[in-house]
Amino acid sequence: MCGACLSRRKLLALGAAAGLAGCSENADTGRRQLAFIPDEQLVGMADQAWAQMLAQVRPVRDPAAHARLARIGRPLAEASGRKLAWEFVVLDSPEFNAFVLPNGKVGFFRGLFEFARSDDEIGSVLGHEVGHLVARHPAERVSQELAVKAGVGIAQVLLSGGEGGQGGEAVAAALGLGAMYGVILPYSRKHELEADRIGVALMEKVGQNPRAAVTFWERMIARADAQPKPPEALSTHPADERRLAELRAAVAA
Numbered sequence: 001m002c003g004a005c006l007s008r009r010k011l012l013a014l015g016a017a018a019g020l021a022g023c024s025e026n027a028d029t030g031r032r033q034l035a036f037i038p039d040e041q042l043v044g045m046a047d048q049a050w051a052q053m054l055a056q057v058r059p060v061r062d063p064a065a066h067a068r069l070a071r072i073g074r075p076l077a078e079a080s081g082r083k084l085a086w087e088f089v090v091l092d093s094p095e096f097n098a099f100v101l102p103n104g105k106v107g108f109f110r111g112l113f114e115f116a117r118s119d120d121e122i123g124s125v126l127g128h129e130v131g132h133l134v135a136r137h138p139a140e141r142v143s144q145e146l147a148v149k150a151g152v153g154i155a156q157v158l159l160s161g162g163e164g165g166q167g168g169e170a171v172a173a174a175l176g177l178g179a180m181y182g183v184i185l186p187y188s189r190k191h192e193l194e195a196d197r198i199g200v201a202l203m204e205k206v207g208q209n210p211r212a213a214v215t216f217w218e219r220m221i222a223r224a225d226a227q228p229k230p231p232e233a234l235s236t237h238p239a240d241e242r243r244l245a246e247l248r249a250a251v252a253a
Protein backbone atom coordinates (compact mmCIF):
# COMPACT_ATOMS: atom_id res chain seq x y z
CA MET A 1 0.00 0.00 0.00
CA CYS A 2 1.31 3.44 -0.82
CA GLY A 3 0.92 5.54 2.28
CA ALA A 4 1.18 8.79 0.42
CA CYS A 5 -1.92 7.94 -1.59
CA LEU A 6 -4.12 8.19 1.43
CA SER A 7 -2.40 10.84 3.44
CA ARG A 8 -2.09 13.60 0.90
CA ARG A 9 -5.53 14.97 0.29
CA LYS A 10 -4.12 17.95 -1.49
CA LEU A 11 -2.28 15.69 -3.83
CA LEU A 12 -5.37 13.66 -4.57
CA ALA A 13 -7.27 16.82 -5.33
CA LEU A 14 -4.48 17.85 -7.63
CA GLY A 15 -4.47 14.41 -9.19
CA ALA A 16 -8.17 14.64 -9.84
CA ALA A 17 -7.71 18.05 -11.42
CA ALA A 18 -5.08 16.72 -13.75
CA GLY A 19 -7.06 13.57 -14.54
CA LEU A 20 -4.56 11.33 -12.81
CA ALA A 21 -5.10 7.75 -11.75
CA GLY A 22 -3.64 6.69 -8.36
CA CYS A 23 -1.83 3.76 -6.82
CA SER A 24 -1.62 0.61 -8.85
CA GLU A 25 0.15 -2.69 -8.84
CA ASN A 26 2.87 -3.18 -11.40
CA ALA A 27 2.72 -6.68 -12.88
CA ASP A 28 6.42 -6.59 -13.81
CA THR A 29 7.68 -5.81 -10.33
CA GLY A 30 4.85 -7.27 -8.25
CA ARG A 31 4.62 -4.28 -5.97
CA ARG A 32 2.24 -1.39 -5.59
CA GLN A 33 3.44 1.94 -6.84
CA LEU A 34 2.51 5.52 -6.28
CA ALA A 35 2.44 6.40 -9.96
CA PHE A 36 -0.48 8.60 -10.82
CA ILE A 37 0.97 10.57 -13.69
CA PRO A 38 -0.70 9.49 -16.94
CA ASP A 39 1.64 8.21 -19.63
CA GLU A 40 0.70 10.95 -22.12
CA GLN A 41 1.69 13.60 -19.65
CA LEU A 42 5.00 11.90 -18.89
CA VAL A 43 5.74 11.59 -22.59
CA GLY A 44 5.06 15.29 -23.06
CA MET A 45 7.43 16.15 -20.22
CA ALA A 46 10.03 13.82 -21.65
CA ASP A 47 9.78 15.31 -25.15
CA GLN A 48 10.53 18.69 -23.64
CA ALA A 49 13.44 17.43 -21.53
CA TRP A 50 14.91 15.48 -24.46
CA ALA A 51 14.86 18.54 -26.73
CA GLN A 52 16.63 20.55 -24.04
CA MET A 53 19.18 17.81 -23.52
CA LEU A 54 20.01 17.61 -27.24
CA ALA A 55 20.44 21.38 -27.35
CA GLN A 56 23.10 21.14 -24.65
CA VAL A 57 24.84 17.85 -25.30
CA ARG A 58 25.19 17.08 -28.98
CA PRO A 59 24.94 13.59 -30.43
CA VAL A 60 28.29 12.26 -31.67
CA ARG A 61 28.93 12.82 -35.38
CA ASP A 62 29.65 9.16 -36.13
CA PRO A 63 26.48 7.62 -37.62
CA ALA A 64 27.93 4.14 -37.09
CA ALA A 65 27.91 4.67 -33.31
CA HIS A 66 24.19 5.53 -33.28
CA ALA A 67 23.44 2.64 -35.62
CA ARG A 68 25.28 0.22 -33.36
CA LEU A 69 23.50 1.49 -30.26
CA ALA A 70 20.12 1.21 -31.98
CA ARG A 71 20.87 -2.27 -33.32
CA ILE A 72 21.59 -3.45 -29.77
CA GLY A 73 18.80 -1.50 -28.12
CA ARG A 74 15.88 -2.03 -30.45
CA PRO A 75 15.31 -5.74 -29.72
CA LEU A 76 15.38 -4.98 -25.99
CA ALA A 77 12.85 -2.19 -26.46
CA GLU A 78 10.61 -4.47 -28.53
CA ALA A 79 10.88 -7.23 -25.95
CA SER A 80 9.80 -4.76 -23.27
CA GLY A 81 6.34 -4.51 -24.80
CA ARG A 82 6.36 -0.73 -24.31
CA LYS A 83 5.14 0.86 -27.51
CA LEU A 84 7.10 4.10 -27.61
CA ALA A 85 9.02 6.13 -30.19
CA TRP A 86 12.25 4.49 -29.06
CA GLU A 87 15.46 6.24 -30.05
CA PHE A 88 19.04 5.44 -29.08
CA VAL A 89 21.55 8.26 -29.24
CA VAL A 90 25.25 8.42 -28.32
CA LEU A 91 25.82 11.82 -26.71
CA ASP A 92 29.15 13.57 -27.13
CA SER A 93 30.35 13.76 -23.55
CA PRO A 94 33.08 11.83 -21.73
CA GLU A 95 30.79 10.82 -18.88
CA PHE A 96 30.21 7.27 -17.76
CA ASN A 97 26.47 7.38 -17.79
CA ALA A 98 23.28 6.61 -19.64
CA PHE A 99 19.64 7.46 -19.08
CA VAL A 100 16.18 6.75 -20.38
CA LEU A 101 13.22 9.09 -20.62
CA PRO A 102 9.61 7.89 -20.50
CA ASN A 103 9.13 8.74 -24.19
CA GLY A 104 11.60 5.97 -25.06
CA LYS A 105 14.58 8.25 -25.73
CA VAL A 106 17.81 6.69 -24.51
CA GLY A 107 20.90 8.85 -24.09
CA PHE A 108 24.19 6.98 -23.87
CA PHE A 109 27.23 9.11 -23.15
CA ARG A 110 30.34 8.60 -25.27
CA GLY A 111 32.53 7.88 -22.24
CA LEU A 112 30.49 4.84 -21.26
CA PHE A 113 30.03 3.80 -24.89
CA GLU A 114 33.78 3.68 -25.46
CA PHE A 115 34.41 1.89 -22.17
CA ALA A 116 32.17 -1.01 -23.21
CA ARG A 117 34.11 -3.86 -24.80
CA SER A 118 31.27 -5.68 -26.50
CA ASP A 119 27.73 -5.36 -27.81
CA ASP A 120 26.55 -7.41 -24.86
CA GLU A 121 28.12 -4.96 -22.40
CA ILE A 122 26.31 -2.12 -24.13
CA GLY A 123 23.20 -4.30 -24.12
CA SER A 124 23.49 -4.75 -20.37
CA VAL A 125 23.27 -0.97 -19.88
CA LEU A 126 20.44 -0.66 -22.39
CA GLY A 127 18.53 -3.56 -20.83
CA HIS A 128 18.82 -1.81 -17.49
CA GLU A 129 17.57 1.50 -18.92
CA VAL A 130 14.66 -0.15 -20.74
CA GLY A 131 13.98 -1.97 -17.47
CA HIS A 132 13.38 1.36 -15.74
CA LEU A 133 10.50 1.99 -18.14
CA VAL A 134 9.11 -1.53 -17.86
CA ALA A 135 8.93 -0.99 -14.09
CA ARG A 136 7.43 2.49 -14.61
CA HIS A 137 10.12 4.12 -12.52
CA PRO A 138 9.84 7.57 -14.13
CA ALA A 139 6.12 7.74 -13.31
CA GLU A 140 6.92 6.69 -9.78
CA ARG A 141 9.72 9.20 -9.44
CA VAL A 142 7.65 12.11 -10.72
CA SER A 143 4.75 11.07 -8.51
CA GLN A 144 7.00 10.86 -5.45
CA GLU A 145 8.47 14.23 -6.30
CA LEU A 146 4.98 15.64 -6.46
CA ALA A 147 4.05 13.97 -3.18
CA VAL A 148 7.08 15.47 -1.45
CA LYS A 149 6.40 18.92 -2.78
CA ALA A 150 2.67 18.54 -2.21
CA GLY A 151 1.71 19.88 -5.55
CA VAL A 152 3.98 22.89 -5.73
CA GLY A 153 6.29 23.63 -8.65
CA ILE A 154 6.20 20.62 -10.88
CA ALA A 155 2.46 20.35 -10.45
CA GLN A 156 2.05 23.85 -11.77
CA VAL A 157 4.23 22.97 -14.70
CA LEU A 158 2.23 19.80 -15.34
CA LEU A 159 -1.07 21.58 -15.23
CA SER A 160 0.04 24.48 -17.36
CA GLY A 161 1.83 22.36 -19.92
CA GLY A 162 5.17 23.92 -18.89
CA GLU A 163 7.32 25.79 -21.38
CA GLY A 164 11.07 26.35 -20.97
CA GLY A 165 12.67 28.43 -18.21
CA GLN A 166 12.36 27.27 -14.66
CA GLY A 167 9.41 25.09 -15.51
CA GLY A 168 11.50 23.18 -18.00
CA GLU A 169 14.15 22.61 -15.38
CA ALA A 170 11.60 21.31 -12.90
CA VAL A 171 10.27 18.90 -15.49
CA ALA A 172 13.76 17.71 -16.38
CA ALA A 173 14.69 17.31 -12.71
CA ALA A 174 11.57 15.26 -12.03
CA LEU A 175 12.61 12.98 -14.87
CA GLY A 176 16.10 12.64 -13.43
CA LEU A 177 18.09 15.13 -15.47
CA GLY A 178 19.99 17.80 -13.56
CA ALA A 179 19.49 21.46 -14.35
CA MET A 180 22.69 21.69 -16.35
CA TYR A 181 22.26 18.19 -17.76
CA GLY A 182 25.13 15.81 -17.90
CA VAL A 183 24.04 15.31 -14.30
CA ILE A 184 21.83 12.27 -14.04
CA LEU A 185 19.93 12.23 -10.78
CA PRO A 186 19.96 8.86 -9.07
CA TYR A 187 17.10 6.44 -8.84
CA SER A 188 16.65 4.69 -5.52
CA ARG A 189 18.58 1.51 -4.85
CA LYS A 190 15.31 -0.42 -5.10
CA HIS A 191 14.73 0.96 -8.57
CA GLU A 192 18.28 0.19 -9.64
CA LEU A 193 18.03 -3.43 -8.52
CA GLU A 194 14.64 -3.83 -10.23
CA ALA A 195 16.02 -2.37 -13.45
CA ASP A 196 19.01 -4.72 -13.24
CA ARG A 197 16.75 -7.78 -12.87
CA ILE A 198 14.45 -6.73 -15.70
CA GLY A 199 17.47 -5.90 -17.86
CA VAL A 200 18.87 -9.40 -17.40
CA ALA A 201 15.49 -10.93 -18.30
CA LEU A 202 15.24 -8.77 -21.43
CA MET A 203 18.75 -9.70 -22.51
CA GLU A 204 17.93 -13.39 -22.16
CA LYS A 205 14.74 -12.92 -24.13
CA VAL A 206 16.55 -11.40 -27.11
CA GLY A 207 19.57 -13.71 -27.05
CA GLN A 208 22.11 -11.30 -25.58
CA ASN A 209 24.47 -12.65 -22.96
CA PRO A 210 23.44 -11.24 -19.57
CA ARG A 211 26.74 -12.34 -18.03
CA ALA A 212 28.13 -9.23 -19.71
CA ALA A 213 26.23 -7.19 -17.11
CA VAL A 214 28.31 -8.78 -14.36
CA THR A 215 31.66 -8.38 -16.09
CA PHE A 216 30.82 -4.85 -17.09
CA TRP A 217 30.05 -3.81 -13.52
CA GLU A 218 33.12 -5.62 -12.24
CA ARG A 219 35.21 -3.55 -14.60
CA MET A 220 33.39 -0.38 -13.60
CA ILE A 221 34.15 -1.07 -9.96
CA ALA A 222 37.78 -1.83 -10.71
CA ARG A 223 37.98 1.44 -12.57
CA ALA A 224 36.44 3.32 -9.65
CA ASP A 225 38.98 1.86 -7.26
CA ALA A 226 41.77 3.02 -9.51
CA GLN A 227 40.53 6.61 -9.50
CA PRO A 228 40.45 9.14 -6.70
CA LYS A 229 36.95 10.18 -7.77
CA PRO A 230 34.45 7.54 -8.84
CA PRO A 231 32.96 7.93 -12.31
CA GLU A 232 29.53 9.50 -12.41
CA ALA A 233 27.69 6.33 -13.27
CA LEU A 234 28.86 4.75 -10.07
CA SER A 235 27.37 7.43 -7.89
CA THR A 236 24.08 7.42 -9.75
CA HIS A 237 23.97 3.71 -10.49
CA PRO A 238 25.47 2.34 -7.30
CA ALA A 239 27.61 -0.60 -8.28
CA ASP A 240 28.39 -2.13 -4.95
CA GLU A 241 28.89 -5.72 -3.86
CA ARG A 242 25.21 -6.24 -3.15
CA ARG A 243 24.27 -5.08 -6.58
CA LEU A 244 26.84 -7.34 -8.15
CA ALA A 245 25.70 -10.25 -6.02
CA GLU A 246 22.10 -9.73 -7.09
CA LEU A 247 23.14 -9.41 -10.71
CA ARG A 248 25.12 -12.65 -10.48
CA ALA A 249 22.10 -14.36 -8.92
CA ALA A 250 19.77 -13.03 -11.62
CA VAL A 251 22.11 -14.21 -14.36
CA ALA A 252 22.45 -17.67 -12.78
CA ALA A 253 18.70 -18.09 -12.22
Ligand SMILES: [Zn+2]
Binds near residue numbers: 187192195237
Ligand atom coordinates in the same frame (compact mmCIF):
# COMPACT_ATOMS: atom_id res chain seq x y z
ZN1 LIG B 1 19.40 2.95 -13.46
